[in-house]
Amino acid sequence: MTAASTPKGERRKQALIEAAAQLLAEGGFGALRHRAVAERADVPLAATTYYFDSLDELITAAVRYTAEQELNYSRSRLERITEGEHATEAVIELVLDAVLGPAPSSEGLERTLLRYEGLIATSRRPYLAPVTKDLGRQLHSLLSEIFARTGRPLKDDRVRQVLALVDGAVVGALIESNPDPRQAARVMLASALAGE
Amino acid sequence: MTAASTPKGERRKQALIEAAAQLLAEGGFGALRHRAVAERADVPLAATTYYFDSLDELITAAVRYTAEQELNYSRSRLERITEGEHATEAVIELVLDAVLGPAPSSEGLERTLLRYEGLIATSRRPYLAPVTKDLGRQLHSLLSEIFARTGRPLKDDRVRQVLALVDGAVVGALIESNPDPRQAARVMLASALAGE
Amino acid sequence: MTAASTPKGERRKQALIEAAAQLLAEGGFGALRHRAVAERADVPLAATTYYFDSLDELITAAVRYTAEQELNYSRSRLERITEGEHATEAVIELVLDAVLGPAPSSEGLERTLLRYEGLIATSRRPYLAPVTKDLGRQLHSLLSEIFARTGRPLKDDRVRQVLALVDGAVVGALIESNPDPRQAARVMLASALAGE
Amino acid sequence: MTAASTPKGERRKQALIEAAAQLLAEGGFGALRHRAVAERADVPLAATTYYFDSLDELITAAVRYTAEQELNYSRSRLERITEGEHATEAVIELVLDAVLGPAPSSEGLERTLLRYEGLIATSRRPYLAPVTKDLGRQLHSLLSEIFARTGRPLKDDRVRQVLALVDGAVVGALIESNPDPRQAARVMLASALAGE
DNA sequence: TATGAATGAGTCTTCATTCAT
DNA sequence: GATGAATGAAGACTCATTCAT
Numbered sequence: 001m002t003a004a005s006t007p008k009g010e011r012r013k014q015a016l017i018e019a020a021a022q023l024l025a026e027g028g029f030g031a032l033r034h035r036a037v038a039e040r041a042d043v044p045l046a047a048t049t050y051y052f053d054s055l056d057e058l059i060t061a062a063v064r065y066t067a068e069q070e071l072n073y074s075r076s077r078l079e080r081i082t083e084g085e086h087a088t089e090a091v092i093e094l095v096l097d098a099v100l101g102p103a104p105s106s107e108g109l110e111r112t113l114l115r116y117e118g119l120i121a122t123s124r125r126p127y128l129a130p131v132t133k134d135l136g137r138q139l140h141s142l143l144s145e146i147f148a149r150t151g152r153p154l155k156d157d158r159v160r161q162v163l164a165l166v167d168g169a170v171v172g173a174l175i176e177s178n179p180d181p182r183q184a185a186r187v188m189l190a191s192a193l194a195g196e
Numbered sequence: 197m198t199a200a201s202t203p204k205g206e207r208r209k210q211a212l213i214e215a216a217a218q219l220l221a222e223g224g225f226g227a228l229r230h231r232a233v234a235e236r237a238d239v240p241l242a243a244t245t246y247y248f249d250s251l252d253e254l255i256t257a258a259v260r261y262t263a264e265q266e267l268n269y270s271r272s273r274l275e276r277i278t279e280g281e282h283a284t285e286a287v288i289e290l291v292l293d294a295v296l297g298p299a300p301s302s303e304g305l306e307r308t309l310l311r312y313e314g315l316i317a318t319s320r321r322p323y324l325a326p327v328t329k330d331l332g333r334q335l336h337s338l339l340s341e342i343f344a345r346t347g348r349p350l351k352d353d354r355v356r357q358v359l360a361l362v363d364g365a366v367v368g369a370l371i372e373s374n375p376d377p378r379q380a381a382r383v384m385l386a387s388a389l390a391g392e
Numbered sequence: 393m394t395a396a397s398t399p400k401g402e403r404r405k406q407a408l409i410e411a412a413a414q415l416l417a418e419g420g421f422g423a424l425r426h427r428a429v430a431e432r433a434d435v436p437l438a439a440t441t442y443y444f445d446s447l448d449e450l451i452t453a454a455v456r457y458t459a460e461q462e463l464n465y466s467r468s469r470l471e472r473i474t475e476g477e478h479a480t481e482a483v484i485e486l487v488l489d490a491v492l493g494p495a496p497s498s499e500g501l502e503r504t505l506l507r508y509e510g511l512i513a514t515s516r517r518p519y520l521a522p523v524t525k526d527l528g529r530q531l532h533s534l535l536s537e538i539f540a541r542t543g544r545p546l547k548d549d550r551v552r553q554v555l556a557l558v559d560g561a562v563v564g565a566l567i568e569s570n571p572d573p574r575q576a577a578r579v580m581l582a583s584a585l586a587g588e
Numbered sequence: 589m590t591a592a593s594t595p596k597g598e599r600r601k602q603a604l605i606e607a608a609a610q611l612l613a614e615g616g617f618g619a620l621r622h623r624a625v626a627e628r629a630d631v632p633l634a635a636t637t638y639y640f641d642s643l644d645e646l647i648t649a650a651v652r653y654t655a656e657q658e659l660n661y662s663r664s665r666l667e668r669i670t671e672g673e674h675a676t677e678a679v680i681e682l683v684l685d686a687v688l689g690p691a692p693s694s695e696g697l698e699r700t701l702l703r704y705e706g707l708i709a710t711s712r713r714p715y716l717a718p719v720t721k722d723l724g725r726q727l728h729s730l731l732s733e734i735f736a737r738t739g740r741p742l743k744d745d746r747v748r749q750v751l752a753l754v755d756g757a758v759v760g761a762l763i764e765s766n767p768d769p770r771q772a773a774r775v776m777l778a779s780a781l782a783g784e
Numbered sequence: 785t786a787t788g789a790a791t792g793a794g795t796c797t798t799c800a801t802t803c804a805t
Numbered sequence: 806g807a808t809g810a811a812t813g814a815a816g817a818c819t820c821a822t823t824c825a826t
Contacts, residue, residue: 008789009788009789009790012789012790027320028320030226030320033815033816033817034816034817034818035815035816035817044790044791044792045791045792046790046791046792046793046818046819046820047790047791048817049817049818049819050789050790050791054817054818055816055817055818113316113319116312116316116367117316117319117320119367119370119371120309120312120313120316120367120370122370122371122373123309123313123370124223124224124226124313129373132371133371133372133373136368136371136372157387160368160384161361161384161387161388163364163368164360164361164364164365164367164368164384165357165360165361165364166364167360167363167364167367167368168359168360168361168362168363168364168365168367169360169364171312171315171316171360171363171364171367172332172356172359172360172363174315174316174318174319175315175318175328175329175332176329176332177318177325177328177329188356188357188360191353191357192357205806205807229798229799229800230799230800230801231798231799231800240807240808240809241808241809242801242802242807242808242809242810243807243808244800245800245801245802246806246807246808250800250801251800251801401785401786419712420712422618422712425819425820425821426820426821426822427819427820427821436786436787436788437787437788438786438787438788438789438822438823439786439787440821441821441822441823442785442786442787446821446822447821447822505708505711508704508708508759509708509711509712511759511762511763512701512704512705512708512762514762514763514765515701515705515762516615516616516618516705521765524763524765525763525764525765528760528763528764549779552760552776553753553776553779553780555756555760556752556753556755556756556757556759556760556776557749557752557753557756558756559755559756559759559760560751560752560753560754560755560756560757560759561752561756563704563707563708563752563755563756563759564724564748564751564752564755566707566708566710566711567707567710567720567721567724568721568724569710569717569721580748580749580752583745583749584749596810597809597810597811600810600811621794621795621796622795622796622797623794623795623796632811632812632813633812633813634797634798634799634811634812634813634814635811635812636796637796637797637798638810638811638812642796642797643795643796643797
């Protein structure tokens with residue numbers, strides 16, 4: 001569907017979601033306010049409550065949008081796996097891409113952080129639970145497929161372990177203000193998958 | 197130091213910190229407001245800004261206080277390790293106690309959650325970094341000692357891995373709204389330490 | 393006139409009026425909002441301003457509709473007066489029915505309240521004056537007829553007095569949160585008509 | 589207590605109440621908004637919620653203040669009753685003063701209206717019930733005393749009847765857009781007390 | 785003729801922080 | 806040193822009304 005063929009209402013709604021997603025990445029959940037989103041999206045303040053019944057709904061949409069962007073990227077990445085990527089190092093990068101998003105750019109840390117912020121925030125914002133859970137499931141099956149396609153199928157429990165290792169490594173890196181959590185996760189994955 | 201010998205100012209400050217720590221555990225960072233803390237501590241509203249230049253300072257103190265409580269508990273727990281606790285299952289419980297706090301009571305989940313909330317929040321609140329980093333180091337050495345004392349010394353990297361596994365397991369459990377993150381971590385640790 | 397023969401516009405207008413009348417009874421004048429009326433009538437929001445130039449017009453229509461319903465009921469009630477109802481007690485009930493609506497059902501209080509709310513509101517909403525005045529006149533003549541038909545014709549001033557007594561009794565009951573204003577009015581009427 | 593000796597806070601609170609009472613008289617309950625009150629009292633907007641936890645509280649205070657002003661006037665009026673006022677006509681005026689406030693000035697109608705608006709509003713605003721009830725009792729005893737002091741003691745029921753008659757007359761006048769409800773009540777009272 | 789979409793103005797309320805005492 | 810009083814700025818949300826189609 002091209003921009004021209006998208007109804008204006010849909011486009012506006014989408015603009016709001018994208019503005020909210022940006023703010024979420026930049027400033028976390030605390031930065032999501034009607035005013036801020038409206039200004040960022042360059043729409044009147046009242047449009048925010050016109051398109052979303054409450055701020056919670058907008059937040060939910062932004063979280064879902066962000067995560068789906070990541071998943072889409074990872075899925076398309078999965079299509080392009082070549083024979084050459086069956087090596088352990090290559091698989092590790094695929095996993096990191098899937099969990100943390102594409103290799104670190106300037107905004108890399110922000111995106112990584114957001115994943116964990118969202119997860120934690122869910123505990124205090126029960127309305128996010130369905131989204132978070134759903135997204136979690138999708139990530140799990142994505143990981144499964146990565147391993148399956150690269151010639152080393154893993155049982156669900158083992159997939160969960162891999163995911164936990166990545167998540168734990170990142171959280172640990174965050175604690176130490178380590179500027180490269182991806183590298184921390186890479187190291188741990190390497191050691192964990194060594195025997196595989 | 198008895199109550200009588202503690203200057204009033206110090207006592208008030210401490211009361212504020214404890215009140216803030218309570219609110220932090222109950223409602224997360226978003227629940228920390230001057231008014232709420234003052235009411236909980238039963239001090240005048242203005243005392244909150246009198247004893248702490250800003251809300252941030254108070255938050256920092258509350259985070260430090262909370263974490264130190266946890267570490268103290270873990271350290272004292274370490275003293276009481278018996279021969280019988282050298283079995284793998286016992287060590288796992290020691291580790292879980294150290295990282296997540298004492299075995300789950302009614303408020304168990306809250307404490308666990310707070311650990312990760314605090315870690316994540318640090319990324320958005322740079323002023324928390326020193327506290328978080330310091331506490332992270334202390335936890336690391338605590339874990340090292342647990343393994344050393346139970347007859348299975350671990351290299352730093354391996355300790356980091358164990359910690360990552362626990363953290364990752366908990367985060368994963370949180371995603372799935374799993375009400376017992378401790379159990380999730382227990383399972384993963386068991387499988388990871390099996391060969392040890 | 394059957395539904396089929398009623399132009400769509402007329403039917404919609406009527407649906408709006410009835411929805412507004414319902415809301416008026418349930419929540420008073422303050423509860424009348426475009427959105428609420430449209431939802432209750434199950435018509436598009438914009439229909440409310442399409443069929444009524446302003447909210448005031450819609451309110452007026454709702455007030456008139458409500459009062460006319462009451463009067464219709466009372467008039468039909470009047471038709472069915474039997475010989476046996478010539479006793480004072482019976483006449484009192486007729487009067488109460490006429491002024492306050494049919495004997496209290498679950499929604500009895502609401503209807504009663506609405507009468508006085510409407511009267512008072514008129515002072516602040518001059519556009520209601522014609523409706524209110526007209527309805528007042530009709531009620532007066534209804535009362536006159538009740539007395540005439542039951543064998544005790546009353547002069548206009550006396551009718552006015554009776555009406556005042558009922559109104560005053562109800563208002564008084566409302567002050568005391570008396571849940572049965574009808575009974576209060578009954579008692580007063582009884583004592584006032586004793587000598588008649 | 590002079591203005592100088594009144595603490596500033598009390599004076600402000602009082603200013604807010606008086607501003608609210610004015611607005612109440614001028615525009616009814618619907619006119620009572622934070623902004624309007626603050627502007628009228630010439631205080632910052634936030635002062636309205638500083639002195640009154642909610643708008644409801646402020647409304648309640650305004651209602652009570654208004655009614656108490658009326659009662660005070662009536663009570664002081666009662667002190668000054670002379671022998672000459674024992675005539676029925678004089679007593680009637682005393683009653684009208686007590687119920688409706690001092691004889692009509694330019695703002696006479698407004699004050700009269702407010703009494704009934706307040707009463708009716710109570711049904712939709714339960715938080716006003718205590719105030720309304722209390723004020724009702726005071727008015728009742730005031731009326732009793734008027735009759736007692738002018739040599740014609742009345743039983744409670746009879747007092748209630750007199751009050752109902754006045755209230756009913758006023759409501760009736762309001763229906764007819766009669767600009768002089770006081771006169772309507774006067775006429776009815778005269779006829780009712782004729783035999784006394 | 786209808787109506788979906790839109791919005792400016794306004795609603796009540798909260799809160800970190802300042803300041804006079 | 807301590808605090809009651811105060812407030813500017815902002816928060817989420819509502820609503821009558823307009824207008825392009």
